Amino acid sequence: xQSLEQPSEVTAVExxxxxxxxxxxxxxxxxxxxxxxHDGGAPTFLSYNALDGLEETGRFSSFLSRSDSYGYLLLQxxxxxxxxxxxxxxxxxxxxxxxxGQGTTLQVKP
Amino acid sequence: xxxxxxxxxxKVTEKGKYVELRCDPISGHTALYWYRQSLGQGPExxxxxxGTGAADDSGLPNDxxxxxxxxxxxxxxxxxxxxxxxxxxxxxxxxxxxSRDEQFFGPGTRLTVL
Numbered sequence: 001x002q003s004l005e006q007p008s009e010v011t012a013v014e015x016x017x018x019x020x021x022x023x024x025x026x027x028x029x030x031x032x033x034x035x036x037x038h039d040g041g042a043p044t045f046l047s048y049n050a051l052d053g054l055e056e057t058g059r060f061s062s063f064l065s066r067s068d069s070y071g072y073l074l075l076q077x078x079x080x081x082x083x084x085x086x087x088x089x090x091x092x093x094x095x096x097x098x099x100x101g102q103g104t105t106l107q108v109k110p
Numbered sequence: 111x112x113x114x115x116x117x118x119x120x121k122v123t124e125k126g127k128y129v130e131l132r133c134d135p136i137s138g139h140t141a142l143y144w145y146r147q148s149l150g151q152g153p154e155x156x157x158x159x160x161g162t163g164a165a166d167d168s169g170l171p172n173d174x175x176x177x178x179x180x181x182x183x184x185x186x187x188x189x190x191x192x193x194x195x196x197x198x199x200x201x202x203x204x205x206x207x208x209s210r211d212e213q214f215f216g217p218g219t220r221l222t223v224l
Contacts, residue, residue, distance in 0.1 A: 030211065031211055033212075042114075042201065042215040042217050043203075044215070091211055096143060097158050097166055098211070098213065101152050102150075102152050
């Protein structure tokens, strides 16, 4: 089976940098994705790592290390609107389904 | 362009009733997914369609749950003999199977079983 672990909550101040970690146990997967979900909203795609290393998209970066079964999402120059839940997800094998972690609630304070 | 739409946005039903939840994916997306999300949890996979066929239904919890996509676009998730434990937000997503695994989610249907 597959399981992903994330911290349940993270708090940071506006303008700061925050890292949300994701550790996983899976026999194999096609890549690690990150999704953002505001309260009452739909999950929206943020980033995807197919290979080890860092992927950068504006203020957001994501990292994957398959040898360590570990990834993280890095959010820079935090803004109040970044307050949301963040989910890591893996696609196990050649199917379309995503397996999500339980999510990390990020609270950005002024 | 239009995103994924789901109807109804809210559904309240009584235990034992039958419900249908509808998903309209992004036009041209061949892959369609159903997930279920309980409060404070991540989305939980239910079923995945590639075109008209269910390519993976391993997440359906039991035989009360069934989904169809007869023409390869709109999909309906059907739940028979609803139970209070079925209460959750049911999310639909679609994708154009590229390498980035980006799935586009709809706003969800909040199902409440009384």
